[in-house]
Amino acid sequence: MKNQTLFPVIILLFFTIPSTAQSLDTIYTNAQQVVSLSFPDPIQTGITGSQNFAFSFDREQADTLGLLQADKGQSSNLLVRTMTGDLYVFIIAYREHLRQLHHFIAPDQRLKNPFQPDSKMLEVSGSSQIQPSSLEKDFTRLCTQLLDQKSSTLKRSKRQKGIRVKVIGQIYHDDNVYMVYELKNRSMIPYEIGLFQLSKVLGTPKRKASYQELPITPLFEFHMSEEIGAGETVRFVVVYPKFTLNEKERLQVKVLEAHGSRNLTLKLH
Template sequence: MKTSIKLFVLTSFYVLLNSNFLYAQAYKAPDTIYANDHQQVALFFPAPIRQAVTGAPYMVFTYNKDHPQYFGLLQAKEGAISNLFVIDQQGKVFSFVLKYREDLPHFYYFFTEEDAVGSEAPLKKNSVETAKAKSSPYLERLSEHFLRRAKGTLRRRENSGVVLQVKDIVFHNERFFVVMEINNSSGISYEPDQFGFYISTKKQGKRKSMQTLPLEILYAHSVPEKVLAGTTDRFVVVLPKITLPNNKEIMARLFEKQGARNIELKLFKRHINGSNKGK
């Protein structure tokens, strides 16, 4: 009798486990996630969460930073539409639209690797040093020249008093010299942790997701270790020759070390194809 009960319990547990697995596999993750301020919404990812940031303070996504887990909890107060970026420990990047809603359609969401909008392959500080070591004095002189002459601003994005700008893009000798600037008008020093360029292809369809691939960085000049409060630092990133069709764009992503002041800045066809000629 005891053996029969044990078999029944094990069989029931097996069926329940497989039913939940099949449901998760069949579940189609949406682009838009709804949340409110009196219920928790759980988001489950294929790997533990490494970093996450929302676009507005009234959208709050909490996750375990000390001991990374596969899920995070979302709550929101009524306000304008916002967004959420999540990067897991496998480098997969997830992007969602966030909306407030009094009656929630779901209390949990399961995501797979296929739901990611791209993969992270940022330029880390040791990669910057490697790029410098492999560069020639020729690239260093050119970078310094374009750094000094850059005027105006092509693109800018801000997050909590930290502004990332593209000051100039110069095409010279089959390379793009991108002059960047970090302006820190906040009261706290800013330490760049990871910085990289990515080329994105807009995928058509219901979800309209982005396929993102990292761009090789040929040389990096004067990338700051720290931008003090109230100061500005400029640097140059050298990229290979790029031609952008209408369905592609370039993203510059800057992540803060041990912080959430992360910035994503887009460059379009008109910026790349209309770049200045180097002299």
């Protein structure tokens, strides 16, 4: 189980600007006892605002349980994103004597995004739907071209337990980065993807206090499958906003199986 201590201010501001924002619950912890949190869905990312707090969870296999501890210091906050995309934010504080050692997090405790419609597909009339935007059309056109090309710009690949993840190409276009991936299932068992994530990584997991893993949120996914059948190979493209890496950062691709332990972590730089 690994810890992260990076505070994404922009994400928090985006979801808490409205004056009607929900009040935040306070969770107390200390260094002598472990406080556990059970979320409705598996945890994807957990980040604390101060390094005297440590939030850890199983990053190798999808799990809903997170553990919180702290050294004595000022109060801070905890941001948790689940694999369903929901965000949860709590105030976290140090307390010598704890009254509660476990918290069951309810779905209605997630942050409400006033800018996101309740449905991903909005109906116009009858069964008709809004046509794809011009941006989506541009993404689709370029992604199609990239998949049709026979690229030889292999970056890196990783194989484990019959599953192989490969980066075919990394293309910059306008203000976006197009990553071409390949997943191959050489086993006799179908592979269901629980998490496919590109992240910036700073430090090493062995040094928890300085280790940071910041996922890069995709803008568009093209031909990405949720399940890969036995013996099948799929290629797909994921579009991300343009990013840069400093001399201490590297890219990492993480693939977690939804209901199993066939997990891979591919370091790109």
